[in-house]
Amino acid sequence: MEESKKVTGQSRRSFVKQTAAGVSVATMAPGVVLYSLARATRHPDEAVTDEVRWGMLIDANRCVDGCTDCVTACHEENGVHQLGRPATDAQWIRKVHLRDRQTGREYGIPVMCQHCEHPPCVDVCPTGASFKRADGIVLVDKHICIGCRYCMMACPYKARSFIHEDVTDQVAHAPRGKGTVESCTFCVHKLDAGEGTTACVQACQHDALIFGDLNDSDSRLSRELAKYPSRQLRADLHLNQGVRYRNI
Amino acid sequence: MRPVTFTQIEGKSSRYWILLGTLSAMIAAGFAAAMYMEHHGHYVTGMTNQIVWGMPHIFAVYLIIAASGALNVASIASVFGRSAYKPLAPLSALLAIALLTGGLIVLVLDLGRPDRLIIAMTYLNLKSIFAWNQLLYSGFILIVAIYIWFMMEKRMQRYSRAVSIAAFIWRLILTTGTGSIFGFLVARQGYDAAIMAPMFIIMSFAAGLAIYILVLMAAYSWTDRELGDSVLRRLKNLLGIFVSAVLYFVLIYHLTNLYVAEHHGIEAFILLGKNGGGQYAMVFWWLQIIMGSIIPLIILFSSLSRQRLMIGIASALVILGGLAQMYVIIIGGQAYPLDIFPGMEVISSGFMDGVPEAYSVSLPEFLLGAGMGFGVALIIVVIGISILRFLPQSLADEVVDFDDAAGASA
Amino acid sequence: MKAVLIQLLLVGLMLMMGGAVASDRVSLPKYPQPVGDQCVEPTDIMRREHMNFITHQRDETVYKGIRGIAARHSLKDCIDCHVGYDAQGRAVPINSEGQFCESCHNYTAVSIDCFGCHRTTPDEVSKVRQFTGKP
Numbered sequence: 080m081e082e083s084k085k086v087t088g089q090s091r092r093s094f095v096k097q098t099a100a101g102v103s104v105a106t107m108a109p110g111v112v113l114y115s116l117a118r119a120t121r122h123p124d125e126a127v128t129d130e131v132r133w134g135m136l137i138d139a140n141r142c143v144d145g146c147t148d149c150v151t152a153c154h155e156e157n158g159v160h161q162l163g164r165p166a167t168d169a170q171w172i173r174k175v176h177l178r179d180r181q182t183g184r185e186y187g188i189p190v191m192c193q194h195c196e197h198p199p200c201v202d203v204c205p206t207g208a209s210f211k212r213a214d215g216i217v218l219v220d221k222h223i224c225i226g227c228r229y230c231m232m233a234c235p236y237k238a239r240s241f242i243h244e245d246v247t248d249q250v251a252h253a254p255r256g257k258g259t260v261e262s263c264t265f266c267v268h269k270l271d272a273g274e275g276t277t278a279c280v281q282a283c284q285h286d287a288l289i290f291g292d293l294n295d296s297d298s299r300l301s302r303e304l305a306k307y308p309s310r311q312l313r314a315d316l317h318l319n320q321g322v323r324y325r326n327i
Numbered sequence: 328m329r330p331v332t333f334t335q336i337e338g339k340s341s342r343y344w345i346l347l348g349t350l351s352a353m354i355a356a357g358f359a360a361a362m363y364m365e366h367h368g369h370y371v372t373g374m375t376n377q378i379v380w381g382m383p384h385i386f387a388v389y390l391i392i393a394a395s396g397a398l399n400v401a402s403i404a405s406v407f408g409r410s411a412y413k414p415l416a417p418l419s420a421l422l423a424i425a426l427l428t429g430g431l432i433v434l435v436l437d438l439g440r441p442d443r444l445i446i447a448m449t450y451l452n453l454k455s456i457f458a459w460n461q462l463l464y465s466g467f468i469l470i471v472a473i474y475i476w477f478m479m480e481k482r483m484q485r486y487s488r489a490v491s492i493a494a495f496i497w498r499l500i501l502t503t504g505t506g507s508i509f510g511f512l513v514a515r516q517g518y519d520a521a522i523m524a525p526m527f528i529i530m531s532f533a534a535g536l537a538i539y540i541l542v543l544m545a546a547y548s549w550t551d552r553e554l555g556d557s558v559l560r561r562l563k564n565l566l567g568i569f570v571s572a573v574l575y576f577v578l579i580y581h582l583t584n585l586y587v588a589e590h591h592g593i594e595a596f597i598l599l600g601k602n603g604g605g606q607y608a609m610v611f612w613w614l615q616i617i618m619g620s621i622i623p624l625i626i627l628f629s630s631l632s633r634q635r636l637m638i639g640i641a642s643a644l645v646i647l648g649g650l651a652q653m654y655v656i657i658i659g660g661q662a663y664p665l666d667i668f669p670g671m672e673v674i675s676s677g678f679m680d681g682v683p684e685a686y687s688v689s690l691p692e693f694l695l696g697a698g699m700g701f702g703v704a705l706i707i708v709v710i711g712i713s714i715l716r717f718l719p720q721s722l723a724d725e726v727v728d729f730d731d732a733a734g735a736s737a
Numbered sequence: 738m739k740a741v742l743i744q745l746l747l748v749g750l751m752l753m754m755g756g757a758v759a760s761d762r763v764s765l766p767k768y769p770q771p772v773g774d775q776c777v778e779p780t781d782i783m784r785r786e787h788m789n790f791i792t793h794q795r796d797e798t799v800y801k802g803i804r805g806i807a808a809r810h811s812l813k814d815c816i817d818c819h820v821g822y823d824a825q826g827r828a829v830p831i832n833s834e835g836q837f838c839e840s841c842h843n844y845t846a847v848s849i850d851c852f853g854c855h856r857t858t859p860d861e862v863s864k865v866r867q868f869t870g871k872p
Contacts, residue, residue: 124807126797150677165679166375173677180672190667190680199513205457206450212802220799221854225447226439228379229457235514237665237678240376241439244368249856251813252804256854257368258439271802312667316513327668 123271132215133194133265134293134321135280136303139186141287147174149189152282156266158250169240169255171263172279177327186327189279189288192217192238192263193312194321200230200239209260215293215321216265224259231260235313238262265321293321331414331727332720333479336550338713346549350706357699360691361436369439372692377684378661383437385653386696389534390430390704391464391505392527393649395498396535398423398471400562402498405491411727414719415543415558420475421711422539422704423498424468429704431464433696456508463501470494479716502528509656516593517660522583526576530649533569537645540566542708544639546718555724563638567627570645574620577652589666596663596683597655603683607659610651619648658686766840769821769829776818777809791815791851812851817859830857 121127153159153172161168172191178184198217200209208224211217219230219239231239239262246256252268255261266277280290291300309323336343364372374381400419404412435441451458474494477487506527512518540562547554581598584590595601600608626632626641662684664673673681712718719726776783778790790810797803798811808814819837821829831838832852842849 122807123805124803126801126803147677164370166377166684167370168376170376170678173680174675175668175673175677175680176675177668177671178674180670185674190678201452202454203456203512204452205455205461206446207452208450210800212800214802218799222795222799223443223446223450224440225443227447227457228439229455229508231376231379232661233512233514235665236667237377237680241369241379243370243374243376246854249854251816251856251860254854254856258365259854260439267802268804271804313669 121273123273127213127271129213129215130294132293132321133270134215134291134300134323135265135277136289136300136309136323136325137188138287138289139188139324139326141285142187142189143285143287144176144187146285148282148284149279149288150174152278153191153263153266156250156269156278157253157264158248158255159253160246160248162244164243167241167243169242169261171240171261188324188327190236190238190312191279191322192265193236193318194263194265196319196321198318199233199235199316203229203233205229212267214270216267216270217262218264218267219260219262221254221256221259221261226258226260228260235316235318333414333417333716333718334720335716336546336713336718340549342549343709343713346709347706350702350709353698353702354706356694357433357436357697357702360694361441361699363691364437364695365441371689373687373689374692375684375686377664377679378658378686380657380661381686382688382692383433383696383700385650385657386700387430387433387437388505388508388657389650389653390426390433390700392502392531393534393538394423394425394427394430394531395467395502395505395528396531396533397426397539398494398498399532399535400539401474401491402495405488406495411561414722414727417475417478417717418543418546418708418712419539420471420478420494421717422542422708423471423535424475425704425707425711426535426538427464427468428707429700429702432703433700436695436699456504456511460501460504460508463497463504467494467497467501470497498531499528502531505531509660514665515660516590516663516666517597517656520580520583522576522580526573526580529569529572529576530652533566533573533645534649536562536566536569537642537649540642541639541646542705544635546712547722550718552718553721553723555722555727557724558722558727559635559638560632563627563632563641566642566645567624570620570624570627570648573652574616577615589669592666593660593663597659603685604659604663606685607655607662611655611659614651615648615655618644619651620645623648662686763844766844768835768837768840769819771837772818777814787815812855813859816855816857820858828858832857 150172154161157171159169159171172189174187175190176185176187194211194215194217196211196215198209198211201211201217204210205227206223206225208220208222209217209230210220226241228241231237231241239260241260242255242257244257249255253264266274266279269275269277276290280288289300289303291298293301293304295301296305303325304323307325309325310327311318311320311323372381397419400412401416401423403409404416435444438444438447448461451461453459470490471494474487474490477483477490503524506524509518510520510523540559543562544554544559546552581594584594592602596604597607597611600606623641623644626637626644631637632641664681664683667680676682778786783790791812794808794810795812798808804811816831820831821836823829829836830852832849833839834843838849838851
């Protein structure tokens, strides 16, 4: 299966990281997958529940200047091709380099859909296409998206893209097409397959991104968040995002 | 006071057919533009991932608020009992429906998936203001249509005041809904302001009346019917008051922002053209304030307005100013970069964070907004007045006695 | 006399049209042979109900996250089995002329709204090809 292929193709380090997070997927025979059931995984025919809330911690001090591995991996994983028109091309994740106006301190961070607990994009969507899954992932149901772009007006993080032209050669697990809106899915197809991680996290060689279950106090994510301070982008809006930042 | 007789326009003159032809050509151009945008995708327009709403929305939102404003003339007659405005009421109601239809068609054709309109109507997320608006807009058309019927049908006329009150309340809620599309957006510095809803209501008063005056003047002059000075004098004074009121709201909006440090950036951007806001400051000062507000006010409140042409020019300028205001609100508000990292300067970004977006209007967008929007609205009016009795045979001064009316209701 | 002539003309016209219909009759759809010998449901049910199955599945997948083995009526799996291959062994988009989806939808004149977004060929590593060892 494709998941298993990706796992074997991973660096040893990220594989170890993944098993340490309590999730492992192993191929026994073609087409047969063994899921080791930790809290973060569920049986494939069970619906997602709110027992899990997926989240991410991004450490600005570890994020390396000029590195865009997470961006490349995301866009490759999800078949997001750039067409050389930066103003209208889709971006699921981008690197932003910042400088403090007062102190001059500089750092770079990846920014993507922050997977808010109270997502403004979900509030404004007239059809309900923009929705939050039980496990906290904010998604677009492209089957009922009418392309009004109200969610893009409402998102404080510029996380969403409108597909401005025809798309071909999508990947099978990430359908995307002209006239609808899209954004980071936290690699929902990987999570549903029990991988417990995302393409960007797997691609980061600097351990700047930690992914996990915010509801599981034993997850590495929760332990790190409990140990050191972290911040949310535009915390003043009280959206309680799933994505947190450290050292910004 | 002579009884007012309403008649259809003849609709046989070559002027009529030229007008109908011109409007049809506008609609055809708008439709072709929409097809072109749908076929290629929105990259052929000036809209981007930062400026997600462009020209079509400027025209659509303007037409939608103008629709509710156009109904005011009828409301003055029936809700506020100024009987001298009664002869003006049917056209006011027709124009309201026409403008709303024009605006909505533009909005729908700009969708990424207009073919999914049925989904928009069957899946409603009731927390979304767009969803409320669908109910408000369709309800408005229904109520106003009933109002027209009650005005025209003698047996129903005794209920027409009740319907007109319902329509008036409905239109206030409707424009509140339109303004709240922007007022409730917490993400962007230019929006997230409760004043948006009342400001849109007062903008609708000015927009609707300006269009009403122009349509009235055109209809009467092109059909060689008599339009007295007293009607126009009343309407132009009212327009002056509405334009002043809009200015007051604009002033309060900016004063509030100027007091709050968080909003200094957007104010410098819009008012002074700092950090790449040049085109928005130009549109704001030159088109919205000077051309669209100050000059019309001078015309309307001076002896210049004794000339009919000048009233027409002032009304046209008010429309221009209103569209400019929409441009500043909708495009300017989006062009100002999102303040995701307060206190930080964005040095580089893979998605143009921190960079003001330069917006350039594309032809298809303009044709969709202006051609389709105004084309549909006006063609409904033209066809409407030629098949039903919307227009009084005469609006000469001896027919519409304003002093009498004012005295009677005082 | 005139009436008879007209009747004769009409009969002739009908005969001609009838002949034309018989000879130019739209032929039944032809499409590549799918993998395996049994679909997820009996063929006659699939013909009638496939749209309902995949619409239901789409909501199960999008909202409840049910994918992979548990997603019995997944569009991805339709494509995996029913896609055709060209002489070089490359998968041909399933919505292109003469392929599984297109041939029948063309025959019945029903437009498909799936492939504006969905991939039209199996991913490089498809479930079915793993099972069957097909190209």
